[in-house]
Structures are given as C-alpha cells and as structure tokens.
Amino acid sequence: MKIQFNNDREYDIIAIGRACIDLNAAEYNRPMEETMTFIKYVGGSPANIAIGGAKLGLKAGFIGKISDDQHGRFIKKYMNDVGIDTSNIVVDKEGHKVGLTFTEIKSPEECSILMYREEVADLYLTPSEVNENYIRKSKILLVSGTALAKSPSREAVLKAVALAKKNDVKVIFELDYRPYSWASADETAVYYSLVAELADVVIGTRDEYDVMENRTDGKNEETINYLFNHSPELIVIKHGVEGSYAYTKSGETFKGQAYKTKVLKTFGAGDSYASAFLYALITGKDIETALKFGSASASIVVSKHSSSEAMPTVEEIEELITVNA
C-alpha cells in the first residue's frame, strides 16, 4: 500500500506546533549538575521534523509562534537557512518566551532533560493565526500532540486539522507526548483520541498510544481496531529497540528493525524517524522502505550531538540501509 497525496501542492509538508531551543551539554559523561557549558540548537518535535524533512529535500513550511527576542530570531533564521518557509511563523507580542530543553549527556542509557515550558510562546498560537490559504497548499499537515496541551494553541491545531480535512490535505498526527504541559491524563486522552480519529496517519510509541487510550498495557490489535473505525489509513506503533510496526486499514502489517549504532544520547530519535519516514512516503516509496528510512535516520541522529543540526541527508540514510542490508 502507498498513501496517495495531492501532487499539485506547493509544499510537501507543513508542520504545526512548537519550535524551541535545545541547550545540549558540551561536556559528556557527567550529570547536568556538573555540566558547565551548553550548546544551543533549534529544538521541538515539529520543528525538528520540518528541519529533517527540509534537509532531505522536502519543501517544508511551519506554523507556530516564537518569542520576540534573541532566541526567537535565532530559530526563525535557522529554519529559513535550511529552506523552510517561515511566512506563517508568528512573533509573540505579549512577552511569551520560547521553550528551553537542557540536556545532559551522561551515558547512552541516561540522558536526563530539564524543560522550561511555563507560558511558552508556542502554546499561544491562536486559531486566527492559522490560515486556510496556507494549509491548502500542502500535501501534508504534520500535527504534534504537545500543541494540543493548552488553549489557545489547542484550538489553533483543531482548526488546522479541520481546514486540512476540508482541503484534502493528509493529516499526520505525531503523538509526541510530553506530560509536563498537560492538566490531566483524562484531558490528554480526550484530545489525543479526538485528533487521532480525524487523522490519516498516526505515529507514536506504544506508551503514547496508551496515553491516548488512558490505560496501561494497551495492545496494538485493540488500538488499530479502534482507530481504523475512524479516519486513519496508516498507523505506526514504535516499540523502542524491538522495532516498529506499521498497520494499514486494508489489513497489512509491516515490521521495521532498529539499526545498531554507537549511541551518544537518545533524544532526537523520534523526530528524525518521523521526518525520514514521511519523506519516504511522500516520495512514493513503499511502507517497508519508509520504515527503513525512519530507523536509519534515528540511528544516525542518536549517534550525534544535536537533534536538529544532526538530521541526515538522503545519501547518508541510503548508505546506512545498504551497509546493513
């Protein structure tokens, strides 16, 4: 099975949600308390996916809200420089700051993060800042689950999803669950299932699907039975080192393997996976190849220092796949 996209669209992918700052430890093998130097990168799941897509050659756009300060200007310039259309990135005029994520690089197994997400600009995107004329120019609208955590960003995303569906833009829902911003598990479950039911493709870890279903120990079989009763035609469920599964509404199941690599840190894996997986779908590759692209991209990023700057090229991905074939 292949997902069919509207090929007459100007953009391959428009992502909506947060663009933030990552401050990654410059010193390795020590806890954050002892880390004295941090290096600045653009971060945030949908921003990383757009950056990853752009580096792979996709025509990408971004809808979001950034701060009217030094960090906001850095983000916009960086995204512009990698070729992302930033015309629909709004500058906040009420003093909200962009989110921050400090990371430590203690060991491949332990990389704690420390997030600053109070009153962040990205969650102040309003429905009136979401433009139908922009969304309908794209093949894909990529929605990050975190953007549903608070009003008015929540409503901006719900409006974007409605406009995408009205204009035959495929909705990709990356669950991207960050407990920090949410009021309650009940609330998360309400919006995650609402948007998952409306999406065309849903991507997440098994744990994230459990959040959507407000349960523990969920089963893939039950999840896909539930979601295939609604809009989704493709569901990707990731099980960490055990690999990932792609299910199609028509009944197929595909299994993807993780590639071995020398892991520096684990963050960034999900975003690089999503960008390469979507790149493969958009360029007409089959689902099995798309799973390989996702895994290869994730494997490259976890061996490097950043999430955004480390996003690989198509050549790097293909080489890794070939080497491991």
Add this chain to the structure above:
Amino acid sequence: MKIQFNNDREYDIIAIGRACIDLNAAEYNRPMEETMTFIKYVGGSPANIAIGGAKLGLKAGFIGKISDDQHGRFIKKYMNDVGIDTSNIVVDKEGHKVGLTFTEIKSPEECSILMYREEVADLYLTPSEVNENYIRKSKILLVSGTALAKSPSREAVLKAVALAKKNDVKVIFELDYRPYSWASADETAVYYSLVAELADVVIGTRDEYDVMENRTDGKNEETINYLFNHSPELIVIKHGVEGSYAYTKSGETFKGQAYKTKVLKTFGAGDSYASAFLYALITGKDIETALKFGSASASIVVSKHSSSEAMPTVEEIEELITVNA
C-alpha cells in the same frame, strides 16, 4: 421522517451541563436597579430542558456539577422532586459556586439579565466524572453549548459525546450560546463546529449558527449543506417570531410557527422549546408535530414567571395547539 431511537434504554434523555439559580424579579415593570425582591428558581439551559422533559413524562437524568452549599442542595432537591435521576450530579469539593442569573421584568420587550458566572461549579465537571455506564442507558444525550466554554467541563462534554456515539446514543446539540464565558469567537467556532459535526440533531437560533460559523449573516442553506456532510440528520434553525425551520438530511424542510401569547418575559423560551420538541421526537411524533410542541411550550413559558417551574404538561401543550389549529 422520524428519528430512530434505541427503545430498550432506561432513560429517554440525559442532559449534560449547567444547573444554576435564577433570581427573577418579584416586582414587574421596573428596571433591575429598582427591583428589591427576587424569587429563586432552578435555571440553566440543560437543567431546564431536563425539568421540562420530566414534567412532560420523560425519564430524564442529569450530568453536572453543583456547589456544596445551600444553593447546590436546593437544585438537587428540586430536580429530584420533579423526577430527574440525580445520581450523576457531582458535588464540587473545591468551593466553586453555582451560577446565578438575576432577571428584571421591565416589559415584554426589555428584560435585562445579570449573570454571575465566575469560576462556577458547572464548568469544573471533569472527564473522569462522566460515566460510560450511565450514558449508554439513554436514548438521547443532550449537550448544551455553554458547557464547552471552559476546561475541564469542555473535555467532560467531548468525552460524553464520544461515549454517546460509541454506544449508539443520539447526540442532541443545543447551541445555547452565552458569550460571557468564552475566551474568543474563534474558540467558540472551533468547538461548536467540532460538536455539531459529531451530533445527530442540532438546535439553535440563526444567530447561534452564525457563531458556530464565525461569521455574520449566515444562510440556512449553507449551514445545512455544511453540516449534512457530517453526522447530523436533523437541523433546527430558529428565527424568533418568524418561526423555526427543521431540515432533514434526506432533504425535507418543515416550518414551525410561533404561537401568539401575552408575553411576560422572553427568557426560558429556548429551553421550553427544546424540551417539548425532543419529547415529541422521542414519543414518535413526526417533525411537524414536534415543531408545534416546541412552539406551544415556549409560548406558555414566556407568559409565566419562571423558566423551570413554568414548564407545561402535555395536556397544556396539546390544548394550546388545538385552540390555535
């Protein structure tokens, strides 16, 4: 056309949303500033509809949150006394009060109201307080638009709608727009269209549909073209004294006339309309008759002092219809 209900359900109708206190002027023909005495009634659109339904003989239940004080206890007792099941009315334990509505009775054309709706208990209903086992016992879930105005009530209602659909309970969406509680017109439009698209029956004034569409001067034709692309099978649009229209998905249009009466005050008209209209549908009457029931009930209530206490019996409604036939 007739709406088909699940006849093996214990409840005819379960309403979700606010139950409040009305304080109606005891002195007529003067502005509220000069009104010194007020009489207390139960109020709030979904509570009034449940009360109206119960007085007509429907088996009704209610999902909502009330204050842990004298007003909350009055509301629960009153609803119990008219035969409503109150087992799913939750008592707030965080000090939230029930809403208040002071009314003046200045003239049939001028009846200003004054609402106390800050941090009211009804908007603190949480998703975890909505029970699937309760909802699936009903033919109808009646949703009031105001309950969507704020979290966590908003999520409680979205969950209730999802549970109703999952369990084949008809969702009736009474738009019931009250600008007071909403953050923005954009936000209202997002949730009104979201729930209207999921509902089986939508009832509102032309102005309320304009709120849903975030526009002015909307046209019935466009509204029904939009909504019939989604779940609704019956749409009622009220045009005040010019009467109301009922549209079916199968293409029929019915017009209902307002009955002449001696108007004391205008509030309460919408709730009495909805309760009698739904009573007629549930008891298997055709849509034309249901429109008459709605108009007759409204005409009776606007001639009396309260919204809840004044709800008519089936005999009163039928007599009025016969007299005006």
Add this chain to the structure above:
Amino acid sequence: MKIQFNNDREYDIIAIGRACIDLNAAEYNRPMEETMTFIKYVGGSPANIAIGGAKLGLKAGFIGKISDDQHGRFIKKYMNDVGIDTSNIVVDKEGHKVGLTFTEIKSPEECSILMYREEVADLYLTPSEVNENYIRKSKILLVSGTALAKSPSREAVLKAVALAKKNDVKVIFELDYRPYSWASADETAVYYSLVAELADVVIGTRDEYDVMENRTDGKNEETINYLFNHSPELIVIKHGVEGSYAYTKSGETFKGQAYKTKVLKTFGAGDSYASAFLYALITGKDIETALKFGSASASIVVSKHSSSEAMPTVEEIEELITVNA
C-alpha cells in the same frame, strides 16, 4: 482620653473597601435551601459603616470600585441618597461584578450566609484610583481588613494608609476578617499586623486579633503591649455578648456592655457598632460614651432585617442608652 481630630476637614470619615449586595431572606425561621424570596440591600462592612455614619449625621465619603451593571448602579444611588459623597467610587470597566451575600434567617443563633466573592470589583481597586487630594480632606480614613485580601485592592489600601499618615488623617483599622478571600493565614497575619502597626485606632473581635497574630487564644494584654509599641493610640477588642474593651496608649481601660434585645439575626452587628462608636469619637464624646453608642447601635441593627437600611439615628441610640441606664 479623647482622640484629637483635624477639625478643619471637609469630611468626617472616608471609608475604603467593598460595597456589595446583601440578599436577605424574606422568609424567617427556615434554612436558606427553603427560602424562596430574597430582599436586596447595600452591604459590605465599610459601606455599612459609611451609611451608618451618614445616618448619624457625619459627612462621609467612600473610595471603592463597583460593577458597571444594575447592582453597581443601585449601590451608588443608595449611597448618594443617604448623603455619602460617591465622587471617588470607580466603576469597573473589565466586567467584574459586585460581591453578593445571601443570608438565611433561621433563628437568632443560626443565620448562615452564602457569599459570592469571585473576582469581585471591590478587590480590583488600584493604587492609581486612590487620590491624595481626597483623603487629605477627611478627619478619618476607615480601612476594612478585607480590602487587603488581594491585589490590586491591597496596594490601593496600603497607598491610602500612607497618604493618610502623610496628611495627618487618623487611620481607623476595622479588622473585618473574612477568611473566604485570603490565600493563607500567614498572608493575613502579615498584612493585618503591617496595617495595625500603622493605624491610630484598631477595632476588632478577639478572634480577629488572633488572626492578626496568627495564633489562637491570644491575650488582650499581649496584643496591646505589641501594638502600643507602634502607632495605635486606641485599641478596641470585642468579646461578643461579654462586651468590649477599649484600651488607650496612656494606659486606661474601658469596658462596654452589650444591650439586651430581641435578636432577629446577628449579621450587621459589627458595622453598626463601628459607625456609632466612631460617630461618638468624632463628635467629641468620651470613650465610655463611645462604647455605649457602639453597643446600642449594634443592638438595634440585630433586631431588624438589614444591615444598612436598619442603621439607627442618634435619637434612637440615645433613647436606648437612656432606657438602659
């Protein structure tokens, strides 16, 4: 001892704080749940004291914030009609409502109240709405403790106290403790002691002084030792039916007796006490007489239906004192 006032001032007393609506049960001897009719009065401790003072012939002014609605207009008109200068009453332009107090009249011992104090207009008075030119026209600034409960009213009052002291206006601090609005006992204690240390006269119940000292079972001796180290020259501590004590910095102690009466309800006692006590001080009576005036006024008000409308005249007070001499 007599308190010395600046006799060249235009106003005898300017009160700062809340003006609200009381909704008193029109039906007696029943709980509020069964009370169906309520009668509207102006309420709120500093408003009642100003009204009481005006009825006794004092030239009174008021600084406060009221709602831009029917209740706000009623309050302003009522205060104007009893002769209070309302030029410094500000009308809220952000939708805040005036507070409400529902009362039941169950028995002389049991009169529960139900308060609506969420986001009330009086607590939104800002420092910039407090005018030095107004305050310096008065002999007395009467400060109600409840006005310290939240910002920006808290800062408006702190500014008013600073301006009063700068302009040789006597500061009377009526502790008027209402737990509802306060974040914590610690916070109350901080502001109560701050203002009590700056005041010239402090009036409150023994329980309210305990709140100021953040303790239980406080002793009058310790309280006056503490406060007389600061600005106060007169301290009144009320012990309910056991009567009240007035202490002077120069070392005198006076005891006041409560007058027997047929009690209808207990609310309103403190405000009527304060207004008559201050009237006596301002008109040059000695402290013993002032205590009698306070007790007589309280005894009259608790036998009547309202707190404000029931405020007695000088003749009524003097007659009661004479009868009981």
Add this chain to the structure above:
Amino acid sequence: MKIQFNNDREYDIIAIGRACIDLNAAEYNRPMEETMTFIKYVGGSPANIAIGGAKLGLKAGFIGKISDDQHGRFIKKYMNDVGIDTSNIVVDKEGHKVGLTFTEIKSPEECSILMYREEVADLYLTPSEVNENYIRKSKILLVSGTALAKSPSREAVLKAVALAKKNDVKVIFELDYRPYSWASADETAVYYSLVAELADVVIGTRDEYDVMENRTDGKNEETINYLFNHSPELIVIKHGVEGSYAYTKSGETFKGQAYKTKVLKTFGAGDSYASAFLYALITGKDIETALKFGSASASIVVSKHSSSEAMPTVEEIEELITVNA
C-alpha cells in the same frame, strides 16, 4: 559615622530572595542570536551578594527557594562550597523552576540579557518558610527588591523585615529593580516605599529611587528628606560612572568614585558593589572606605566573565584601591 551592629550574632549577613542561573555567552563580541555556547553560573542579586560576602570572609546565610532539579542542586552545592549556610534554602515541591538569565557579551556598552522568570521558584517562598530563630542570629538582613514582586515571596519578605526589626537585626534594602516581574509601577512604588521606610540602610541607583517614588527626575535631596523621616540611617544613591553618594541621617554626605577598568560586560556591578560595601561596614570601616570597597569590587567584576564566580577577595580590592590612591 559608623553603623553599629550586634556583634554577638552568629552570621554577619543573611540575604533573602532569588538564587538563579546565569548563562553567560562563551563567545565575545557578537549578539546573542549568534552566540552558540553558554557557560553556567549561579546568579541573582541577593545570591551574588551573599557569595561576594562569603568570598570576602563574611559568615553568610541565605533564605530562598530553589527548584527540585539539576539547576537547583547546582545552586545549593555552589553556595555551600563557598561557605554560605544553606540550611534555610527551601526546595520547591510544586515543579517551579529557578530563573535563568542569558547574557550576550557584544561590547562593553551593549550586553543585552534575556530572562526566564515565569513562575520561578524564588517567588514561591512563603511566610511560613521564614524562621525567626534564623534571622535573629544575624547582624544584617539583606533584602532584594525583586523578592517583593509577587506573592507569596512578597509576604515572606515583609515577615522577614518585621522579624529583623523585632530582633534588632539591621535591614539593608537593595532596591534591585527588575521591571519584568512587576504588575505595575504603582504596585512597585507601594512596596518599595513601605520597605524603604522600615529599612536601616537603602542602596540603589538614582533610577531605582525614582521607581520607589513613582516619578521621573527625582532629586537626591528630596529622597533623603523623605526617607530620613522614617527608619533609614544611611542611604546610598548610585549615579553610574559619575560615582555614588552616601547620606547619613546625621547630615553627612560622602561621594564615591568609580575606578577605571577594562570593561568586559556591565552586569554584576551592583551586586559586587553591595557585597564589598557591606563587608566594609560590617568590619567597622568608615563610610568613605566602604564606598571605595564597593567601587573597587564592581570594577573588578565588570572586567571578568561572571557575576558570582568573579567576586574578588579582600586583597584584590585593597590592591586596586592602593594602586588608584
């Protein structure tokens, strides 16, 4: 004139207020947008003053609230390591983070900063976390104006000031005005004058005194006339490169000169000034010498990379004073 301290106290100085993280640009001569690497230090005015004092040999303590995370632990360890008593630093249990200050080092004249101060832990210090037994062990309580910006920190500081006065601990008020956290200029003026009137020593820039007086173009003469009517016995007003003035209640005026230095960045000047000025007072030096200590310390810190780590020793200060004598 010399300030007299209680020499039998265990601590020379206890500071109350914020302890934060500074993230200083590791790359010089470029705007923050282009700065990619940041170095972490402890920051926050009262923390810096305590650190500066401890490096000069004072026995220092700190009252404040830090986050329960990697940054909070770093701060506490750093302060411990320089010899500050941290027994009264409270760890926040509600998820509040410590404040952050990103700095650029563009040129000696231009060093923009970017602050993260939303819902920061330091402003959640409560009155109940301020202990009388601790405060009364100190000669000095150093109060930072920023700690007055929000409740409950505001009340914690007001309580600390009251306890200091009750226990004969000198209150030093460092105005330390940061507009970011304040609701309005009116509010700042209310609390700045309230605490300045209660303090023994007030230190600030001319601009900060204007904030206290809620005016522009204030005059030193008027400021000291006002404050010497209340508690202060020593007032320091800084005029940047033009030097600073110290005024005593007994009528003396002293002028301090700024020392020439090679400026790297300007932040940190005020804190290093205060710590060395107070060190000199506490160790019994006269006011003229204290002014020199303050200027010398500031001159050393602005030539170095951090605010806290760069705090000088007594020897460094004395050498600079000697060289410039």
